[in-house]
Amino acid sequence: MRKVGWKDIDLKIALPEDVKSTECIGELEEFIGQERAIRALETGLHIDAKGYNVFVSGTTNTGRRTFVSRYLKKKVEGTKTPGDWIYVYNFDDPRSPNSISLEAGTGKIFQKEMNDFVEIAINSIGESFQSEDYQQKVTSLQNEQSEKRSNMLKELVEKAKEKDYTVQINQTGVATIPIWNGKPLTQEVYEALPEDYQKQITKKGEEVRELVNSYLLKLSKMEKDFGEKYKELNRKVASFAVEGHIREMKDRFSESKEVVEFIESMKKDLLDNLGVFFSQEIDSKAFFGKRYAVNLFVDNSGIEGKPVVEVTNANYSSLFGRIEYVAKMGMLDTDHTMIRPGAIHSSNGGYLVLDAKNVLSEPYVWQTLKQVLFSGLEGIENLEHKIGLLSTVSLKPEPIPLDIKIVMIGEPWIYSMLSTLDTDFKKLFKVKAEFDWEMTIQNDTVDKLCGLMCNIVKANSLRPLEREGIIEVIKRAIFLSGSRKKVSTQFGALEQILLESSAVAEVSGHEMTQADDVSTAWEEMHKRVSLYQDKIKEMFQNSTLMVQTEGELVGEINGLTVIQTEDLSFGIPVKITAKVGPGNSGIVDIQKESELSGHIHNKASLTIQGYMSSKYAQQFPLSLNGSISFEQVYSAVEGDSASVAETVAFLSAVAEVPIKQSIAVTGSINQSGRVQPVGGVQYKIQGFYDLCKIKGFNGQQGVIVPEANSDNVILNDEIIGAVKEGRFNVWTIETVDEAIEILTGMKPGRIGKNGQYSSGSFNRLVVDRLKKFYEIASRTNKRAGKNVD
Incomplete structure (x- = not known):
């Protein structure tokens, strides 16, 4: 038992003598008070194996997100930037666009090259089809075809004439007419002829029709041959027009087998669709421009090192991407250029920071995230299709392989709940990084707190704290910890104190934040939320709550x-x-x-x-x-x-x-x-x-x-x-x-050798009174026939 003196409870903060204000303090580069969490995070990020994602557990205001962000950004310095990802048209299955990986920055170049190629190719081919040489070749083909057709028809007419028939070919079909005495046989004359002549004419007519059919087949084959020659001419002309550009692109992107294959497939598709150039209803530039467009899905040209993506609002589409649609003729339509990435694609090859509570509160996000991490692939499917709410025809893009580390930040109760209720959780998040809410005061603790305050002041352009103001803030950090030997690591609360103290100093006209400004800010922060407490104080004052002092x-x-x-x-x-x-x-x-x-x-x-x-x-x-x-x-x-x-x-x-x-x-x-x-x-x-x-x-x-x-x-x-x-x-x-x-x-009082407390002591009075109760109870029970022993 001891009475506590005021010196025992007065907080003494030993600042270095040279610290006159935060202007005299260097910025703090390290993150203080979380050595356990740092080691756990380092372990999780170092091990390159499935399931070694990290769950950062801790209460709010302990600086979890700030620390993770700063740590990851420092970790990726000097690392290799992952490649770009593009989606291109699939010529074999247009509803399943192909994904291609390229070196970082190459995706943007290839996208521009393809846009330029379409422009050049359309113009070059269009000019070639308008050239005099091409027109002469087409005319020569047409003349040759016309001559062959004319000769074939003449031959047909001559052979029909040998059978006393004439053949007339027009727009509506082919007519075979018998000849009698040098003139077309009329129905009246035919009916007047003897039956034997009629049979001969009918028989010859059948022979002539067979002859006509054989010549029509020859004409059809001839027309087909003409069409093939015409197409082959167009292919040669178009191929000659674009071959140089095709070869140049293939050489430029020769390191990517997938790109070269796409260019070759694109050339074949272009030559197979030359009819577009002769259509009055189709805009060739729009047609080929959309078809050969490159969807620059993930562009890493603007980053250095591995990407670090932080997501605070992880709804399904923002995390896993989406396929957009456009209304055409009352229907929804889409193509490979309308595939949009999510955060999980943007962070591929690096780190993705998620808020656990947000992930769990958004529909289908947690379940889909688990599927993606288990499979190591990310296919893009809209939520409405995933859950069967929309039955429109959609794309099925080729999945992209994932190489990613997830850092999920959440409260301890979320970690406990997931560990208990979801057997998959610990398979995917094998490392837990626990953030402490306090740290023990050691020799360098005050110096580190001063550096932290300097960081906050500079980051938020606050008024500098004078020496006594620094001491007052440290006292608040100790109070928040609840122990004289510790300081709170709820640095979010510490930042709030500094922000509001600086505001008070500004209103008071102080160039620097003083101790009184910190105290005033602290009191105002308390007063804003103390309505319930004040109501209770009022009840004490009015003696509604009866407690004597x-x-x-x-x-x-x-x-x-x-x-x-x-x-x-x-x-x-x-x-x-x-x-x-x-x-x-x-x-x-x-x-x-x-x-x-x-x-x-x-x-x-x-x-x-x-x-x-x-x-x-x-x-x-x-x-x-x-x-x-x-x-x-x-x-x-x-x-x-x-x-x-x-x-x-x-x-x-x-x-x-x-x-x-x-x-x-x-x-x-x-x-x-x-x-x-x-x-x-x-x-x-x-x-x-x-x-x-x-x-x-x-x-x-x-x-x-x-x-x-x-x-x-x-x-x-x-x-x-x-x-x-x-x-x-x-x-x-x-x-x-x-x-x-x-x-x-x-x-x-203490118990003596006789087993009794000392006379006149408090405990002796207790025992004596209890003994009286026992005697009273014994007499009462004896009268009632009960035994209390």
Whole structure:
């Protein structure tokens, strides 16, 4: 047991003498306080094997994303830039565009070359088809064809004439007409002829028609031959027009087998579709321009080293790409030029940083991400097609092989949930990098914090901090950690303090941020979110919440609790009362019986009973009816930090010894009566101090905390001043007996050789009263025929 002096709780920050402001400090290049996470991240990124992706786990404001971003950008310095990816037309299956990988920067060059080629090729071929030489060759072919056709028809007419028939060929077909006496045979003449002549004419007619059919087949073959010769002429002319450009492109991109194959296929396709040049309905430049266009899918020409892509809004299409559509004639249509990449393609060959909560909240993103990582391939399929909401014909682009490391950032509860519920998770994320929320103060900690502040000030163009301002910020970092031996690594909160302090300094007209500016900013940040706390203070002021800060009462004590909201933690005092009498019911926890307590609080209640039995029931059993209650508390009570207060209150009721109401107590006990550390000590002390400030100080008020929480007694300058002036007190204890001595002013007493506590001691009064309860219970039970032993 000891009374804490103000020097023990005053934070002394030892800044180097030469540090007059942040302007005197060099920028911090390293990332402090996360050595464990750094080693884990290095391991995950170094191992080049499937599944060695990294999950960065930590609370918000610990700088997880900033660290990962800076670390990866430094890691990729001097590394080889991965290649570009393009999609091109698939001449064998237009609905399945081909993917091609090229050296970084080559994709953009090839895209331009193809655009230029289409322009040149269309013009060259068009000019060739308009040339005089070409026209002469076409005319020669046509004349040759016309002459052959004319000769063939003349031959047909002559052969038909030998059979007394004439043949007439026109637009509607072929007519065979018999000749009689040098003139076409009419129907009347035919009918007047003898039957034998009619049969002869009919027979010759059949022969002539067979002859005609044979000549028509010859004509058809001749026309086909003409068409082939015409096409071959066009192919030779077009091939001659573009051959030089084709050869030049193939030589330029000869290192890529896929590109050369595409160029060869493109040439064949161009020569197979020369009819487009003679169509009145098709624009040849638009037709071939779209067909031979290169979709520069991933362009790495503008980056150095491996790509680092950070995604905070990872919806399905932004992550896995999409296929766009255009409406044509009331229908949706698409082609290879409308395939768009996602972040997973842009980061291929490098690193992709994702937010775990966002990945899990977006439909089908997590499931698809797992499929991609397991397969090592990324095919592009729109979400509406993937889940069957749209049945339109779509593309099926050739999948791209992935070489990627995923770094996913999330809260610890997300890691725990995924590890428990998804068996695939640890197969894909074999490395966990845990971010600590605090770091131990060592010899260089202050120097590193100063460097960090310098970074933040310069990065945000803030007013420099003067020396005392730096010290004040470091104090806030210690307060946020909750321990005098540590500082918080919630650097996001630290940055907020600096930003708002600089704003206060600007309003105040200070060229540099002073300690008062930091204090004002801190108070304003607190005030913005302290409505609930202020309402509770108002209830104390109006005595709506009844907690005394002076006088003495039997079986009543001031406990301390912590309220946590989304933005704020603060302590409030609460009255704990205990009542006791003879009986056999034992100690009843009213909160538990009312179902207003949690499991830890219930365990603490049983611990108190164990302590009572071990200390006071060695010569006779406990025979009492007791109750303990948190007054004016109507929500669930959880935790064991009030077990010291509950124990002292109950013992006060048993011994009928009053407790000083000017003192509040917090601490947990074990069954041996040792006081154990609890959380939120700085908030609890502040809470009781604020109540005493409302009620008025009398010099006797203070708070008892566990000795094990000495390092957690981090108080603001106002409370430290009150301790220094003797208006407020802080005690630390290690046992329940020490708390009893402070709260009652009585010596707790020790057991003598006779097995009895010393006469006049607090514990002797407890034992004597319990013995009376036992005797009363024994007489009562004897009359009722019961045995209490």
